Amino acid sequence: MITAERKPMEEILECINPYNRILLVGCNECVTVCAAGGRKEVGLLSTALQMAFMKEGRTLEVKEITLERQCDPEYVEELITYIDQVEAVLSMACGCGVQEIARRYATKPVFPAVNTKFMGASERQGVWSERCRGCGDCLLGLTGGICPIARCSKRLMNGPCGGSTKGKCEISPDVDCAWNLIWERLKALGLEKKYEEIMVAKDWRPSWHGGPRRIIREDMAE
Amino acid sequence: MKTDSVVEKVLKSGQLVVTSECGPPRGANPDKVREKAEMLRGYVDGVNVTDNQTAMVRMSSLSACIIIKQMGMDPILQMVCRDRNRLAMQSEVLGAYAHGINTMLCLSGDHIHFGDHPMATNVYDLDSVQAIQMVKKMRDEGKFQGGADIDTPPKMFIGAAANPFADPFELRVARLAKKVKAGVDFIQTQCIYNMEKFETWMKGVCERGLHKQVAILPGITPMKTVGMAKYMKNRVPGMDVPDEIVKRMGGVPKEQQAEEGMKIAVEQIQRLREVEGVAGFHIMAIEWEQKVPELVERAGLLPRPKF
Amino acid sequence: MGNFEPVIVAFCCHYCAYTAADMAGSMRLSYPSNVKIVRVPCTGKVDTKHILQAFHKGADGVYVAGCLEGDCHFKNGNIKAARRVARVKKLLSEIGIEEERVEMITMSAGMGERFAQTATDITEKIRNLGPNPVKNIRDGQKQPA
Numbered sequence: 001m002i003t004a005e006r007k008p009m010e011e012i013l014e015c016i017n018p019y020n021r022i023l024l025v026g027c028n029e030c031v032t033v034c035a036a037g038g039r040k041e042v043g044l045l046s047t048a049l050q051m052a053f054m055k056e057g058r059t060l061e062v063k064e065i066t067l068e069r070q071c072d073p074e075y076v077e078e079l080i081t082y083i084d085q086v087e088a089v090l091s092m093a094c095g096c097g098v099q100e101i102a103r104r105y106a107t108k109p110v111f112p113a114v115n116t117k118f119m120g121a122s123e124r125q126g127v128w129s130e131r132c133r134g135c136g137d138c139l140l141g142l143t144g145g146i147c148p149i150a151r152c153s154k155r156l157m158n159g160p161c162g163g164s165t166k167g168k169c170e171i172s173p174d175v176d177c178a179w180n181l182i183w184e185r186l187k188a189l190g191l192e193k194k195y196e197e198i199m200v201a202k203d204w205r206p207s208w209h210g211g212p213r214r215i216i217r218e219d220m221a222e
Numbered sequence: 223m224k225t226d227s228v229v230e231k232v233l234k235s236g237q238l239v240v241t242s243e244c245g246p247p248r249g250a251n252p253d254k255v256r257e258k259a260e261m262l263r264g265y266v267d268g269v270n271v272t273d274n275q276t277a278m279v280r281m282s283s284l285s286a287c288i289i290i291k292q293m294g295m296d297p298i299l300q301m302v303c304r305d306r307n308r309l310a311m312q313s314e315v316l317g318a319y320a321h322g323i324n325t326m327l328c329l330s331g332d333h334i335h336f337g338d339h340p341m342a343t344n345v346y347d348l349d350s351v352q353a354i355q356m357v358k359k360m361r362d363e364g365k366f367q368g369g370a371d372i373d374t375p376p377k378m379f380i381g382a383a384a385n386p387f388a389d390p391f392e393l394r395v396a397r398l399a400k401k402v403k404a405g406v407d408f409i410q411t412q413c414i415y416n417m418e419k420f421e422t423w424m425k426g427v428c429e430r431g432l433h434k435q436v437a438i439l440p441g442i443t444p445m446k447t448v449g450m451a452k453y454m455k456n457r458v459p460g461m462d463v464p465d466e467i468v469k470r471m472g473g474v475p476k477e478q479q480a481e482e483g484m485k486i487a488v489e490q491i492q493r494l495r496e497v498e499g500v501a502g503f504h505i506m507a508i509e510w511e512q513k514v515p516e517l518v519e520r521a522g523l524l525p526r527p528k529f
Numbered sequence: 530m531g532n533f534e535p536v537i538v539a540f541c542c543h544y545c546a547y548t549a550a551d552m553a554g555s556m557r558l559s560y561p562s563n564v565k566i567v568r569v570p571c572t573g574k575v576d577t578k579h580i581l582q583a584f585h586k587g588a589d590g591v592y593v594a595g596c597l598e599g600d601c602h603f604k605n606g607n608i609k610a611a612r613r614v615a616r617v618k619k620l621l622s623e624i625g626i627e628e629e630r631v632e633m634i635t636m637s638a639g640m641g642e643r644f645a646q647t648a649t650d651i652t653e654k655i656r657n658l659g660p661n662p663v664k665n666i667r668d669g670q671k672q673p674a
């Protein structure tokens with residue numbers, strides 16, 4: 001899932017300061033799961049923003065709506081009923097959702113209320129951590145199912161580096177050393193030999209270094 | 223001979239190699255480089271020039287190498303994968319070779335998190351193993367990493383680092399084997415204080431026959447004070463300082479601690495030169511370069527061969 | 530500000546604080562009428578949103594009163610409530626409202642006295658803090674100069 005965290009209130013307030021009527025749009029997918037921008041967070045932020053305005057002797061009208069998927073034009077279309085009644089849109093979806101609104105409603109200002117963080121998994125209640133960086137050419141088959149691109153602080157493809165200490169990364173005792181995890185997993189699979197193979201320099205073209213990416217499925221695309 | 227590197231020549235002659243290092247200044251004054259390098263003249267076969275060590279901005283390794291080369295000495299260019307992509311790395315290798323620099327070290331580099339620009343981006347286009355492969359390909363095949371031909375390929379003697387003490391220990395020989403497979407010629411290790419553990423690692427290295435394919439230079443760092451010993455023990459990731467060393471340093475009065483540190487270093491060299499597979503020493507006297515000549519002399523590593 | 534009478538909302542758990550309030554009544558212990566009690570089946574049911582809404586609608590102070598640690602009838606509702614109170618505190622301070630206006634309190638059903646004392650203390654504290662800055666605007670009043 002894509003994870004996100006609410007921006008500091010001060011920053012959000014600064015964005016919407018010029019307006020009195022806004023549309024606050026949540027998303028029912030990833031940001032709901034990571035408790036950053038679902039229906040509940042929309043309600044909470046809406047109340048908090050209204051209170052902040054009231055404190056300054058102003059009123060803020062907030063229309064709250066949580067779309068099924070904010071990164072899908074079909075659902076973003078639903079905003080058409082409200083868009084003319086507001087001066088700006090505040091989105092609690094990930095960056096993809098914010099951009100979808102910007103694309104569809106060309107003349108309406110839209111602001112992000114969350115910082116989109118990473119593609120990750122839920123470690124336990126209330127804790128999420130990074131798992132994949134979308135490099136476009138997945139290596140997990142070679143590394144026992146643990147990603148060195150997203151989880152090794154130096155993105156080493158032939159780790160571990162000399163800083164790996166008691167299973168933790170040199171940058172912090174709170175961060176697992178990805179290469180320690182990879183090694184443990186290879187051992188568990190009886191694939192120690194795999195470690196001996198050098199992973200050659202990665203071709204980064206399928207990743208973000210090759211420019212903005214796009215997928216076209218001929219059988220589906222209209 | 224693969225190259226004109228003095229390090230390679232000493233190794234070929236069957237003698238122990240001695241290298242040391244020089245950290246470039248945090249400023250643009252070339253005399254700082256000259257002063258540090260001058261202290262080492264005649265005592266070592268090569269001078270490592272660190273590359274933004276501990277992720278702090280310093281004069282570039284290449285420029286400091288050129289200054290040292292102009293003094294008629296033999297610099298070893300350190301190059302980290304943290305700050306440059308493969309284009310920048312290769313152009314730097316070409317530039318270095320054009321200036322007569324023929325020995326280098328391929329490193330991943332300390333994470334940016336530790337330095338004075340933690341807000342910068344990490345590059346890591348390659349890792350150290352892949353960097354070794356790249357420089358070897360440039361030298362032996364005369365080709366860039368991308369495949370095109372090089373007009374006048376750089377003949378670099380290729381070094382790398384190894385830390386026998388990092389975790390998981392059981393992987394440490396295997397990781398070295400990867401660097402050997404990639405084509406590394408010599409290895410400088412992390413500072414050695416835990417002799418037994420180093421010897422265990424070295425045994426593993428010899429069992430796989432790696433010592434026949436790569437020259438291993440254990441790292442020696444004389445301790446200045448007991449405070450330094452404690453700091454290295456507790457604060458530096460991947461460093462293994464046994465309690466005996468800390469005790470021994472703390473067991474003498476403050477004024478004698480520096481001498482005790484030197485004594486320990488001399489003993490370490492004397493012990494390690496007998497270990498199978500040890501091909502020389504890399505002496506890192508951190509901000510204590512003036513002590514290197516004395517240490518080399520007391521350890522019986524003089525005179526250095528001339529070619 | 531001398532005659533300011535704060536409005537205080539107390540979310541009280543049915544199994545402890547609410548019963549304690551009853552007990553206070555039968556013991557004829559008086560506590561300020563400023564405190565408006567909302568009975569909840571467990572403080573774990575009190576959502577961040579409810580607490581914030583109370584302030585939005587004009588409360589000057591809010592507290593959530595649950596069972597003593599380890600005594601929750603639903604295992605850990607009181608712990609959850611404490612975390613939510615902490616979150617509201619943060620949110621309030623982010624929009625410039627004193628975080629002391631919201632508190633988490635614990636007690637057992639038999640602590641009638643503690644209930645009365647807490648109600649008095651909190652009312653006093655909020656009285657000193659003055660009105661909820663949001664309420665004044667809402668009611669169209671001017672802040673006392």
Ligand code: SF4
Nearest residue numbers: 132133135138139147
């Ligand atoms: S290798 Fe690439 S695609 Fe696979 S998990 Fe890692 S970043 Fe994601």
Ligand code: SF4
Nearest residue numbers: 152161169170177178
């Ligand atoms: S300690 Fe492990 S995770 Fe951290 S940079 Fe080194 S190899 Fe990567």
